[in-house]
Amino acid sequence: MTPPTRKKPERRTSPLSREQIVEAAVDLLDTAGEGGLTFRALSERLATGPGAIYWHVAGKTELLAAATDHAVTVALATGSAGTAETAGTAGSAGMAGMAETAGTAGTAGRIHDVGLGLFDAIERHPWLAPQLTAQLSHHPASPVTTRLFEAIGRQVYALDVPPSSWFTATSALMHYILGAAGQNAANLVRARDLGPEADRGAYLGTVAEAWKQLSPEGYPFTRALADQGLAHDDRAQFVAGIDLIVAGITARPPAS
Amino acid sequence: MTPPTRKKPERRTSPLSREQIVEAAVDLLDTAGEGGLTFRALSERLATGPGAIYWHVAGKTELLAAATDHAVTVALATGSAGTAETAGTAGSAGMAGMAETAGTAGTAGRIHDVGLGLFDAIERHPWLAPQLTAQLSHHPASPVTTRLFEAIGRQVYALDVPPSSWFTATSALMHYILGAAGQNAANLVRARDLGPEADRGAYLGTVAEAWKQLSPEGYPFTRALADQGLAHDDRAQFVAGIDLIVAGITARPPAS
């Protein structure tokens, strides 16, 4: 724009910041998938050289951790505050509000909020679930991990069960939330690259079809499930799983 | 050994087989971790060139899938058959046999078997849990994925709950099993490279210590948990989580 056309792709004038880098990384991850985050691609998008990024970030591991932290922070914030907004965006959820099923009434609702906050975040950022479990594995005491655990644990605390079951309950909820939300996000991605007009339903139809071809002797259960027509992992299914676990948490332990 | 010493590291005489490759891959994964599986390292271990592997395996993705399939097959087989042996190896589990808590008596025990079969397999192969969830995400109808789902689903079927809850129940169990077992395996790895004399307990002490440093306002739950002294994810903890979910599955849905 200023002088004639230049050869080099225009370097940036304002200085880089760590925040800009992390946001660009999240963007790249969302757009191009896990494999798309590259120091070269990222530096191009930021109009710098690869080396510049290393001034603000130690390496790829740290960059990934920062991106994960960023996305989770947003999710946890809107998860407790902007519930109405989040639920409004729900789309074809339908029965997503079948709450108030177990425990102290309002508490179950708040568990749904935390869960759905993460569900939505993972849907927006399909790379988030694998990344979070990796974070959980490699740095169990990292800030993100701890924040996630605390957010879920508080809801367990509110269920008013004996402290001895806190850890088990929180673990069960956390692993389910991460796993089921991750599965849902992955299904969406697979549906998307099945074609622009195909939705999650079309993709799940594919899976059901494959299941119906299984041998009746080897796979009686899976076949029966396919026959019953699975409309699986959308929000209602997800919430049903949370409720199931909450029911298990609040169930009196059987008299021995 | 035969003529004098040769320069090139001795090529193999017998022909390669896909099975050999997969087994060597599992071995390399176990020994060197996820990052250690390399076509060059693998081909060296097999006394060939990198290109040779491509004759039997399409690429790294397929190789990883095959390794995962192999490990899961072994786990699921010994999970139903060699229960006694598996449980015997339990080590310091202590109360791992507190079974028979919910549902039809024997059924809970069989769920424990399947769960612990996977738990042990993931402990032996720490790369297995991430790999399985990846497989679940990218190829939900793949053989491994389906076999895993069927194995867990059958136990759900045996619980004799309405078919409408089959999917939710199986999902909850599967995600918990994969998540909790993966967490346990990761803890073991972290403990291992904390030093040769450090065990899981020592490592978890580290985590608890970090948790105690958290701010009381921001992290009341996590702190309370740390104070109560966590002896977490060993087999008993793992089984407790399964029982919690089973309790949720068999709990009568609350009268609406």
Add this chain to the structure above:
DNA sequence: ACCTGAACACCGTTCAAGT
């Protein structure tokens, strides 16, 4: 203090050439 960009080591994958 912050950025540049060539260079290094290493990766998955391909493929002409061998047997």
Add this chain to the structure above:
DNA sequence: ACCTGAACACCGTTCAAGT
């Protein structure tokens, strides 16, 4: 039919050199 190994494209990371 099966294997060899050099070559290609691409990656994360480093670092002397610039401003």
